[in-house]
Amino acid sequence: MSEPFTIHDSPFTMLHFIAIVAPDNINQQVLQWKHYMRDHFKCKVALKSPAHITLIAPFEMSDHLQAEMQELLLPFAAQQQGFPIHLKNFAAFKPRVIYVDVLPGERLNELRTALETTLLQSNRFPIKKEERPFHPHVTIANRDLRTKDFPLAWQHFQQINYEASFTASAIALLNHNGQVWEIAHSFPLNN
Numbered sequence: 341m342s343e344p345f346t347i348h349d350s351p352f353t354m355l356h357f358i359a360i361v362a363p364d365n366i367n368q369q370v371l372q373w374k375h376y377m378r379d380h381f382k383c384k385v386a387l388k389s390p391a392h393i394t395l396i397a398p399f400e401m402s403d404h405l406q407a408e409m410q411e412l413l414l415p416f417a418a419q420q421q422g423f424p425i426h427l428k429n430f431a432a433f434k435p436r437v438i439y440v441d442v443l444p445g446e447r448l449n450e451l452r453t454a455l456e457t458t459l460l461q462s463n464r465f466p467i468k469k470e471e472r473p474f475h476p477h478v479t480i481a482n483r484d485l486r487t488k489d490f491p492l493a494w495q496h497f498q499q500i501n502y503e504a505s506f507t508a509s510a511i512a513l514l515n516h517n518g519q520v521w522e523i524a525h526s527f528p529l530n531n
Contacts, residue, residue, distance in 0.1 A: 352403040355516040358413075358455065359392035360425070360448075360508045361523060362478060367391040369504070370440060373480045376496070377438075381489045383481040389521035393425070393442060393476045395452045395511060396459065399466050408464060409513060410525050416458050417511050417527035423447035427478065427504045430497040435490040438497055439477035448476055448508070455511070507531070 362370065370391035377383035401409070426443040433439075442448070452474050459467045485493060509531050515524045 353400045354403060354406075355398050356401050356406075356409075356524070357394055357398040357514055357521075358396035359394050359512055359514060360510070361512045361514075361526075362391035362393075363506050366427070366478075366504055366506060369502075370478055370480065373440075373497075377481040377485070377493065380496075381481070381485060381493055383484050385484045386479050386481050388519070389479075389514065390523070391440075391478050392512070392514075393448070393478060395455055396467060397470060398516075399468070401466055405465060406513070406515075406524065410527075412458065412462055412464075413511065413513065413525075413527045416455065417529050420451055420454070420511075420529045421447075422507050422509045422529040422531035423451075424505055425508050427502065429502055430480070430500065431477065432490075432494055434494075435487045436485050437479065437482045438485065438490075438493060439479045440502065442476035442478065449474060451508070451511075452476075 361367075367390050371387075374383075374386050378387060423445070425445065425448065427440050428443055429441055431439060431441040456467070456470065459465050460469060480497070481493065508529060510526045510528045512526045513524045514521045516522075
């Protein structure tokens with residue numbers, strides 16, 4: 341007779357990423373643009389997450405490591421000062437991604453670098469050093485935007501003027517539940 345299965349015995353892994361999640365008023369505006377992309381170009385992937393700025397790209401992590409990561413992220417976040425983030429208009433990673441542009445900011449770069457360094461130095465989590473330059477953005481459409489649809493979609497967003505600001509007051513650990521990305525835990529910055 342086999343042993344009963346329990347979640348603690350399984351090597352259960354889940355996709356996670358770490359981000360600054362935009363406040364609800366900005367999320368609602370970004371959601372309208374994501375709906376536009378769904379309705380006009382059948383783009384649905386970006387609808388699976390709240391409006392956010394990715395700090396650490398998606399990684400697979402065993403379920404049992406989530407508590408350890410929370411123990412690391414809570415004091416890390418508490419040592420970081422909150423700071424303003426400014427969004428202005430749109431940009432693209434042609435020909436598949438359209439996003440709200442995040443204006444360059446030293447504090448955001450410093451937070452991302454410190455977070456990556458802290459996670460890598462702990463040597464407990466499946467985080468890889470990011471080789472690409474950090475380009476903060478809030479995605480509206482990504483990998484399911486067809487190349488042939490990009491010019492028309494991009495033309496639409498180039499005609500919109502948008503500006504917003506918010507204070508980065510927390511970092512969030514998000515996980516993928518098989519359908520959508522959810523905030524698993526939020527870690528307040530020192531505001």
